[in-house]
Amino acid sequence: MATPARYCVPGERLCSTEEATAGSGTYTRHGFIFSSLAGCLEKTSEESGLPIVSVVRDSDPQLLPDVGAVVTCKVCSINSRFAKVHILYIGSTPLKSTFRGTIRKEDIRATEKDKVEVYKSFRPGDIVLAKVISLGDSQSNYLLSTAENELGVVAARSEAGMQMVPVSWCEMQCPRTHTKEFRKVARVQPEFLQT
Template sequence: MASDILLPGQPVFLRGPAPSLGGGLYLSEGQVRASVVGVPRQQGSTISIPRIRPHPPTTNSVVLGTVTRLTPIQAMVSISVVDDVPLPTGEEFIGVIRNQDVRATEKDKVKIGDCFRGGDVVKGSVISLGDARSYYITTARNDLGVVFATSEAGATMDPVSWKEMRCPKTGRLEKRKCAKPEGLVGN
């Protein structure tokens, strides 16, 4: 049994004799599946998934979200994951990445349109609670920035540097503020 966080509907892989099912699990077509977000736990002969309660972002929370709107000075992000915990369907928080919060150096040269595009998935860190409607997010660390983007040709792009991604279909480079992929040396 893995110790990864499971989402509702994902299968739970069991080893050994089948335990009895506790809360957070169900049986579908002979497969044990998660019904809540959480990590499977086995206690005696019973396996269950205690529900992980999502919490609103706080200062220093690491968030994942999708860019929903761009202006010349900021990117609006619909936050869907807070500190590795997915938010329930229908619950979302709004984040704002201001041009001065995109990178640590040359802040005055940042052009939001060269860093993000609508639909990009961004990893960021909350720097303040912003106003009543949104959280201020930074991508000014090497591990923060765009983690998933689709090219104009519709393909999933690969990062080639901290500021460019390549379309595997066309080979064309597009500007983004990329998050350094985990385990990558150099860049």
């Protein structure tokens, strides 16, 4: 059984090689075991022999959106030129912290780009599948596209608060009021469906 203990920094002397065996995240030198990374010290008792001393990182490194990655995002705001979104998932992996993204008017559809109207494609609160087309930095957002048929709105709520149902590639309908609203609807592929 592993017992988590104190926090260690790289190069910190943990114990002598007579007291324990070096595990992952450690190294030995001159009869002592040292930490090779920052993390929590763990001692695992072995039935035969000395306990194993390991250093485990606190958390996995943050996953970052990459060009070509399909991301799931939530629309925060819209105007006549673009929709602002928060990226929540990369593929099916949830992110620890959200990233900001922008879907420009010209990146919403592959055809008739000049006729696209942002408010007829997205509304704040919509959940959208999009593809990363350009990386952001600390000052700007990731540029996203929904131009492919498989990309676009996958979940939306009507003004009555109901989960809407897609009725075509450009409309969703409220099951309670039967009111239709314009959206850039995604033709969702099975691998993107969350169970």
